[in-house]
Amino acid sequence: MTDTAHALSASRTLWDLLARRAALTPDRPVLLQGDRVLTFGALRERAERTAAGLYERGVRPGTVVAWQLPTRLETAVLTFALARLGAVQSPVIPFYRDREVGFALRESRAEYFAVPGVWRGFDHGEMARRLGAKGVFEAYDDLPDGDPAVLPAPPADGTSVRWIYWTSGTTSDPKGVLHTDRSLIAGGSCLAHALRLSADDVGSMAFPYAHIAGPDYTVMLLLYGFPAVMFEHFALPDALAEYRRHGVTVAGGSTAFYSMFLAEQRKRPDTRLIPTLRLLAGGGAPKPPELYHSVVREMGVQLTHGYGMTEVPMITMGSPDDTPENLATTEGRPPEGMRIRIVDGEVRLRGEAVCSGYLDPSQTAEAFDEEGFLRTGDLGHLTDEGHLVITGRLKDVIIRKGENVSAKEIEDLLHTHPAVGDVAVIGLPDAERGERVCAVVERAEAGRRLTLETVTSYLRAKGLSPHKLPEQLELVDALPRNETLRKVLKYKLRERFSEG
Template identity: 30%
Template sequence: MPEIPALPSYASGISDVPLLGDTIGDNFDRTVAAFGDRDALVDREAGSRWTYRELAAEVNTLAHGLVATGIGKGERVGIWAPNRAEWTLLQYATAKIGAILVNINPAYRAHELEYVLNQAGVRMLVAAERFKTSDYAGMIEQVRPKCPGLEHVVLLGTDSWTGLRESGRGGDPAVLAGLQASLSADDPINIQYTSGTTGFPKGATLSHHNILNNGFFVGELCNYTEQDRVCIPVPFYHCFGMVMGNLACTSHGACMVIPAPGFDPKATLAAVAAERCTSLYGVPTMFIAELNDPDFATHDLSSLRTGIMAGSPCPVEVMRQVIDRMGMTEVSICYGMTETSPVSTQTRADDSVARRVSTVGRVGPHLESKVVDPETGLTVGRGTPGELCTRGYSVMLGYWEEPEKTAEAIDAARWMHTGDLAVMDEDGYVNITGRIKDMVIRGGENVYPREIEEFLYTHPDILDAQVIGVPDVKYGEELMAWVRMREGAEPLTAEAVREFCQGKLAHYKIPRYVHVVAEFPMTVTGKVRKVEMRRQSVTLLGLEQVAEQRHA
């Protein structure tokens, strides 16, 4: 008898719940009609809170203000700010009129800001004046002459923000209703930049349909209802905050709680306790900081039942403590990427702890996943490693104005190739085992070494540079630069490299370790062997025990 072929590494997400066909604005209005008197948004630092009815009034006023300023459907509005209520207001106001919200990473420096403003064609930029050590207003003034398409700059907390809102007061509701009615769920509504392997970030362009449904189904798998209150310490500029956080809440009538503008473990724990949050989000680094806070035991976290941990691999012991000490018995692990809105696989509330600490779950509702041989593109059998691919409603429209790069990522059958190595087991659960490319995930931030290498090449004493990820207890991975010096130059220290990068690269892109070498490990064909560099670095830095730590 012929041998029966192995079950293919393919899975589709079955669901009795249909996809939403709404635009974000229409879906938001349905929630307001159903749950108008319930809490919608709490900004702890500002001391502000809104019911859904109050939030809708603010959103509509801002939408009218955008229209009065001349912002129309398809035009790009940038947001450059840490987490605050105004971020959320702008997210829904732009969705109501069909303007495309461009998320700008608060850690960006001037040259990164300039690139994004020009590449996306941002017409209006809404920004905080400053945050921590970042002088946003100063950097905007620095790049503005080089951004001819940027017509309006609105700084939060200043007269320009007040003026934008005031210009929308008394707007005709029929005008806004007409604008909403002219929108399609398939229209682009959001551009999120991901670090690029060529040294420049790419703008993943997402539709109403992409992100509204992803937020909704992530919320469904967390069993959200209007009774839930979700603490969101993860950044809004990323899908984790604005999709899995905000859109998961508004599509269920749940309350969004902003504990602080940036992550602060004390503020997060205090917010959960004071607001009786039922769900808490974070990357493993955040949960580790919360669990290790000296005042952890003083906070009443008894309201928690669920939450999401994503962004980087979760150490097994951290997951167990989140369940045991924080009471998050239904905590969910999610896996995805910005290009897939973001979540592709997720653990379920009834999954065993073993599943939640050893896999990233199984494919989400209405989505497909497969694992393919990277060389042939053919689907491999269950239990065989290969590249993870995703298809369905969540796959982005494409990279903004970069069709060639879009075609490299999304094949003719609309499968998104993640670049991640994975294994799918007999039950469809996925384990991420590595990355085909050299991307480093540091504390939930995707970092592409090529971008940093190209910057290091600009140092007058560096002949060549290779950047790799090495294991790290706190961040999952940390950056290490191997450098070759020009003849006669003094060897560089890690401190000197950090000083060179300071203020020019986002903080999470600055290498922690530097190793000066005469030559890099090479293959016979002349390619740098980064796998060998990582192996040597683990020994060199004494990270053997960290490298052996088990992760989900």
């Protein structure tokens, strides 16, 4: 991390961080979208005017403001306006509908709710009225505006809870996760430190800005002073023109994004997909080692993968100067200040980037151990060099006839089969075995026909122990995923195939 970035990472609040960056490089771009460019200085100025408009509407320090907005320049302006006021923000993924949105509004007790109006054919304003939301206002093209002279002093305390994020839906019920400005700055600093970026880079945001990755990535932009391209709607190959137009050097998001870029590269293997691209980076879901090797070999770029969650936006991150073996098989190393402890195989965490808990106090009590370490529910171990290896989820350990079976181990092996596009391995109730191993396979476009016999024969040839072999195979056109980082929703697969 550069001296400037290191100094900025000590900022007390997100507003303090923006103000200091804007003073250093006011005319450098921070966000790019189509023909529009927002500089660091303009972001600060527009956010202050929007903060004044919100203040005149009654938003005060501590006021809970929910927002369900797409990845746009205006969304970033609004979030920094709320940070300027010291309001409590509750971002909601724009793809969520009545059930999830109503839950978030009720649990957070939101006093205001910003929506995009009609977006991608859905009327968010009508949904807000249907749910009885308070203080509904549109924040798409136009934002509240006012004279910054009316504003009180910016918040000085970065350790008060000012963010309520919602777990991303890989389980059926979301949790309200409490964050502070300092926890988000710490998470973004970890990402910035690991990726070894510079002011000459151009990043990209292909994920919902309302995801915890939104502030994580924005903090990195503020620390290093480089821009990112925002995608309101990400789809390949349509988005490639924007990557090329702006000369993006760093792209990614999660494992699913790597796979999408790789699939596009394979359509024209002799032509660089994005000529300026040098690094794919992301996290949020397990990365099969074979995918790492395929990206590096076929796309000619480096791939660094990390480990994070809504509760801790960045825990570990692979670094471009790590060995290929570490980049392929581990999630990278933790930054200074992040303590990782392995207890009975479970990864536990303590550090500034860790959330303050949950909206529900009982969930907080259950999530933290007696020494203040967060129980992640992930299984893993640390290598001798300090790299973290994630081996699965506690809930993904399938107990078959009293023997533990790792779903991730089987998934990693099946990812190397040419007929497998993607795969999720789950445990299903079984009267005889306790649980049986079920592989749910998303077929590759040109893949051969798969049967349970061909799958088990392949895994035997790879050296998998017989007691871990799948006893059930399900073929699907597409695995169910959430709308943020495209994580597979295993609970939906268990619901669907339990009676199989």
